[in-house]
Amino acid sequence: MYLPNQMQKLTLKSIAKEIGVSISTVSKALKDSPEISDDTRQKIKAFAKLYNYKPNNIALSLKNRKTKTIGVIIPDxxxxxxxxxxxxxxxxxxxxxxxxxVGLSNESFQKEVINMEMLANGSIDGFILSVSKETQLLKDYHHLEETINQGMPIVMFDRTINEIVCDKVIVDDTEGAKNAVLKLLDLGCKNIAIITTEDHVNVGKLRTKGYKMALESRNIFKSNHHILHLEEKLYDPIFIKELEVVISDFLKINPSIDGIFAVNEVYALSAIKAAKKLQKEVPEDLKVIGFTDGILSKYATPSLSTMSQHGKILGMKAAELLIQRLESLDVDLPYQTVIIETELIERETTENI
Amino acid sequence: MYLPNQMQKLTLKSIAKEIGVSISTVSKALKDSPEISDDTRQKIKAFAKLYNYKPNNIALSLKNRKTKTIGVIIPDxxxxxxxxxxxxxxxxxxxxxxxxxVGLSNESFQKEVINMEMLANGSIDGFILSVSKETQLLKDYHHLEETINQGMPIVMFDRTINEIVCDKVIVDDTEGAKNAVLKLLDLGCKNIAIITTEDHVNVGKLRTKGYKMALESRNIFKSNHHILHLEEKLYDPIFIKELEVVISDFLKINPSIDGIFAVNEVYALSAIKAAKKLQKEVPEDLKVIGFTDGILSKYATPSLSTMSQHGKILGMKAAELLIQRLESLDVDLPYQTVIIETELIERETTENI
DNA sequence: ATAGGCAACGAAAACGTTTTCGTGTTGATA
DNA sequence: TATCAACACGAAAACGTTTTCGTTGCCTAT
Known part of the structure; x- marks a missing residue:
């Protein structure tokens, strides 16, 4: 009787020794190769099942030169x-x-590079990534280029980079922003402001662009654009007070504002809070639309109307693109850029009272 | 001149062939072995650097029988x-x-098992995990036992299981809840309710226990306990309306309630919303404390006082425990259970006006 | 009787490392 | 001149698979 050492994983070799056959025979038997007689196959399979044999993934990866794992690098x-x-x-x-x-860059270029290098040497078959803000700022993409040159496919999402050719999945930020602002206009808002990031943050820039497009399509020109660019750091919860002050000041200077499009939930909620303190009621005196249909939008009071980015669908699409490329035999599979449509989720902050 | 095929990763073998030495020599040279002459070492290192050689992680994992990766299984x-x-x-x-x-169980026992089996066969060196609710309900822990029996260490966190002996990192739910309720008492609340989950959810049970302990320590006994157990599904944002209705009904039946301890942010915010509609002002007429210092607490209006679980510290501790065990030579390293202290974060919902 | 064929199995290479243990060459020493 | 280190390097095993290509032994057809 075989007494398995529970501390030692079963291998083909140990099974072979136990049954008294060669490693090859065990391997073939387990894969139902016709080379092996019914008799020995039964015996081997029974033994393997009894002691719960599972092939070693690392050995398989080495042999097959693929790991069946995807590396995901995100900023946060x-x-x-x-x-x-x-x-x-x-x-x-x-x-x-x-x-x-999963690797986290924490918005740091350095960490992004380190993490990618750590994974690129055989640990994964391909990347799905969204670059850090610092990478966007530095415009240093050598790590991405090198990875691709080494034959490792990358799918970029959300924060993508034009100079890099690869599959991409993006949110239609400009269109989404435009639709949000058009909605505010349709609701009767006359003076619509945007609360956005600094321009080097790509999504902020694109959403600002959408804002302008919407207004100009209704013949509202520059003099009536109200744009508040916020410093990076104000997004951090530790600066929540400062954020509210900045927005409050902005609303005081522009008392005519009756509609706000915020490029994220945090800005939107802070705007609502600031407005309340200025005795402006939402949605009666001020209508607000945010971006990202997250937890904040749903549970805020009043609940926040927002543009959903359908993140889950985006992720699914990105994974599909990557796996399709990994499993495709066609080396010249053309690169795709898939656009995920945004959708306006209407809640209390845009109710017409 | 060597023309590297950019599609092919550099290996010791290809370097060896190019320089005209053996694989062993290359390996030793790169590791600065004294066996190798300065001359050839320089040559090899220069070559390796020039073409950016990085050892293959999979091969290393196979050789060293460790992967230097940690598997994390969480419900969501x-x-x-x-x-x-x-x-x-x-x-x-x-x-x-x-x-x-990272593996996600989506609160499913089945997915938890599959995911762990997928990773346990060589892909990782150890697990950090929080079990799914279904696992808690079924009380089937064979996958955990088997994993441990195979010599793979596990660190459990938050949702731990007494029957399984391994390192654990837990939040002091009972103590945290007790402190929250004591705070409400100190603020002058006379009728304090708890909004909690069903009892099979461990954290809900423990926090309810803390609630009772606090009240009883001030001689407030059962007749004056107000406990609202909520169905699992109401936590899901799609049931946000239903959640509010249930809480609202509860508040109507118990109009004397002037303090609420909610076992999560969602319940807390819904309670606040319900109270407002019943013309109760927070914090004037009703004080509220939640659990988890998440994004909702910070950006809610009024901002929510809550018990912070210090999740990041918990995660750091869990990783330390696991890595310490992985790198320890002592097979009999005793198992630890580390308790992460909770901390009351006071915000607007407990302000004394 | 013998060639041919098939059934059932084993040996060995390969994936990319590390490391132990040779082995050949040099220079110095007795 | 013979011996012996020290030096510089290579061969090979090992990690756990898969797979190709033998190699047996036996049966059948000529």
Whole structure:
């Protein structure tokens, strides 16, 4: 009787020794190769099942030169949008037998590079990533280029880079912003402001562009654009007070504002809070639309109308693109850029009273 | 001149062939072995650097029988607490040269098992996990036992299981809840309710226990306990309306309630919303404390006082425990259970006006 | 009787490392 | 001149698979 050492994983070799056959025979028997007689096959399979043999993934990876795992690099995981994207990635990855390994850049170029290098040397088959803000700022993309040159496919999402040719999945920020502002106009708002980021943040820039397009399409020109650019750091919860002050000041200077489009939930909620303190009622005196249909929008009081980015669908699409490329035999598979449509989720902040 | 095929990763073998030495020599040269002459070492290192040689992680893993990666299994990633835990894990993992591979159970026993089996066969060195609700309900822990029996260490966090002996990192739910309720008492609340989950959810049960302990320590006995147990599903944003209705009904039946302790942010915010509609002002007529210092607490209006679980610290501690065990030579390292202290974060919902 | 064929299995290479243990060459020493 | 280190390097095993290509032994057809 075989006494398995519970501390030692079963291998083909140990099974072979136990049954008294060669490693090859065990391997073939377990894969139902016709080369092996029914008799020995039964014996081997029974033994393997009894002691719960599972092939070693690392050995398989080395042999097959593929790991069946996807590397995901994101700037921040404590962030609703990114987590929904991950959940989408994970869902289709799992469905197709892939694992997901997560690296966080914390918005740092350095960490992004380190993390990618750590994973690029055989640990994964391909990347899904959204670059850090610092990378966008520095415009240094050598790590991305090198990775691609080494034959490792990348799918970029949300914060993509034009200079890099690869598959991309993006949110239609400009169109989404435009639609949000058009909605405010349709609701009767006459003086619509945008609360946005600095321009080097791509999504901020694109959403600002959409804002302008919407207004200009209704013949509201520059003199009546109200744009508040906020410093990076104000997004951080530790500056919540400062954020409110800045927005409050902005609203005081522009008392005619009756509609706000904010490029994220945080700006939107702070705007609402600031407005209340200035005795402006939402939505009666001021209508607000945010971006990202996260937890804040749903549970805020009043609940926030917002543009959903469908992060989960985005993640699913990104994973599909990557896996399709990984499993395609066609080396020249053309690169795609998939656009995920935004959708206006109407809640209390745009109710017409 | 060597013309590297950019599609092909550099290996020791290809370097060896190019320089005209053996594989062993290359390996030794790169590791600065004294066996190798300065001359050839220089040559090899220069070549390796020029073409950016990086050893293949998979081959290393196979050889060393360790992967330097940690498997993290959580029930849900679109959840503030879990993401902060991950960020903590990731931080110390990275510091110590480990990668993090994430599996989601989606609160499903089945997915939890599958995911763990997928990773347990060589892909990772150890697990950090929080079990799914279904696992808690079924009380089937065979996958955990088997994993441990195979010599793979596990660190459980938050939702731990007494029957399983392993390292654990937990939040002091009972104590935290007790302190929250004591705070409400100190603020002068006379009729304090708890909004909690069904009892099979461990954290809900423990926090309810803390609620009772606090009241009883001030001689407020059962007849004056107001406990609202909510169905699982009401936590989901799609049932936000129903949630509010249930809480609203509860408040109507118990009009004397002047303090609420909610076991999560969602219940707390819904309670505030319900109260407002019943013309109760927060914090004037009703004081509220939640659990989890997430994004909702910070940006709510009024901002929510809450018990912080310090998820990031918890994650860091869990990673430290695991890595310590992985790198310890002592097989009999005693198992630890680390308790992360909660902390009351006071905001507007407990202000004394 | 013998060639041919098939059934059932094993040996060995390969994936990319690390490391132990040779082995050949040099220079110095007795 | 013979011996012996020290030096510089290579061969090979090992990690756990898969797969190709033998190699047996036996049966059948000529």
């Amino acid at each position: 995981i404590v962030h609703y949008f990114f987590t929904t994207v991950i959940s989408g990635i994970e869902e289709v990855a799992n469905l197709k037998g892939y694992n997901v390994i | 990633i679109v959840h503030y607490f879990f993401t902060t835990v991950i960020s903590g894990i990731e931080e110390v993992a990275n510091l110590k040269g480990y990668n993090v591979i």
